[in-house]
Amino acid sequence: MHLALILSLLAGATTAFSTNPLDQQDPAPSPPADEIQLASVVFAGSGCPAGSVSGNISPDPTKITLAYDYLTAQTGRNITAANSRKNCQLNIKLKHSAGWHFSVSKTSYRGHARIPAGTNGTARATYYFSGESGQATSTVIIPGPYDGEFLKTDEFSLGTIWSPCGNEGLLNINSEVRLTPTNSTQPAVLSVTSLEKVELSWQRCVRAAPSTATPSPTSAP
Ligand SMILES: *[C@@H]1O[C@H](CO)[C@@H](O)[C@H](O)[C@H]1NC(C)=O
Ligand SMILES: *[C@@H]1O[C@H](CO)[C@@H](O)[C@H](O)[C@H]1NC(C)=O
Ligand SMILES: *[C@@H]1O[C@H](CO)[C@@H](O)[C@H](O)[C@H]1NC(C)=O
Numbered sequence: 001m002h003l004a005l006i007l008s009l010l011a012g013a014t015t016a017f018s019t020n021p022l023d024q025q026d027p028a029p030s031p032p033a034d035e036i037q038l039a040s041v042v043f044a045g046s047g048c049p050a051g052s053v054s055g056n057i058s059p060d061p062t063k064i065t066l067a068y069d070y071l072t073a074q075t076g077r078n079i080t081a082a083n084s085r086k087n088c089q090l091n092i093k094l095k096h097s098a099g100w101h102f103s104v105s106k107t108s109y110r111g112h113a114r115i116p117a118g119t120n121g122t123a124r125a126t127y128y129f130s131g132e133s134g135q136a137t138s139t140v141i142i143p144g145p146y147d148g149e150f151l152k153t154d155e156f157s158l159g160t161i162w163s164p165c166g167n168e169g170l171l172n173i174n175s176e177v178r179l180t181p182t183n184s185t186q187p188a189v190l191s192v193t194s195l196e197k198v199e200l201s202w203q204r205c206v207r208a209a210p211s212t213a214t215p216s217p218t219s220a221p
Contacts, residue, residue: 031202040092120141
């Protein structure tokens with residue numbers, strides 16, 4: 001389903017570096033901010049009915065933020081097992097100036113849980129690019145008893161996943177919340193409320209796209 005989403009592109013077009021694009025050691029860390037656009041966000045899944053995800057992008061540095069209204073797993077008396085697991089598959093298309101590609105370098109997600117002893121909560125986010133192999137996964141397991149918020153932050157080594165070289169990339173984010181056992185009569189709830197930060201790193205395309213870990217694009221050779 002297509003998104004009715006507030007795509008606030010905070011086009012702070014200030015670029016710290018003004019460099020010759022032909023310079024091989026161009027230190028510019030990303031395309032100009034005004035040439036990075038969130039072209040579309042599409043989502044589907046049991047944890048994200050129509051209209052339940054909103055997001056924005058800030059280009060400098062490039063960060064995507066997504067808020068979920070219904071990504072909540074529940075167990076308890078009279079709650080069917082289908083509610084013990086919910087997921088949301090997002091496809092985020094970024095358009096950008098040619099000759100670049102991007103990677104997911106840092107993520108954090110936030111939520112809350114009320115889980116009794118004997119029940120475990122699991123929240124997971126998997127990131128991958130359409131047309132490329134490889135994925136990056138972040139998992140948090142919350143054993144009960146637990147009552148409160150949680151924040152999970154991960155840094156992925158650069159090169160784990162890259163968008164294809166070109167002028168756009170389709171980033172897929174599959175988020176899931178799960179409670180086990182699925183048939184507990186004790187009330188339990190686990191919600192992911194936001195992917196608070198999906199931080200992107202950029203790299204100029206040099207010949208072929210690197211398929212394995214590469215040095216940071218900002219490090220001197
Ligand atoms: C569970 O369902 C039964 C029958 O539908 C009902 O009588 C009972 O009040 C419900 N219990 C809770 C906790 O909602
Ligand atoms: C909860 O997690 C612990 C540790 O991973 C595991 O030993 C246990 O079997 C899990 N319990 C349930 C109900 O999933
Ligand atoms: C939950 O399901 C398991 C496996 O089907 C079963 O052994 C157990 O008795 C069930 N528990 C409840 C509370 O229904």
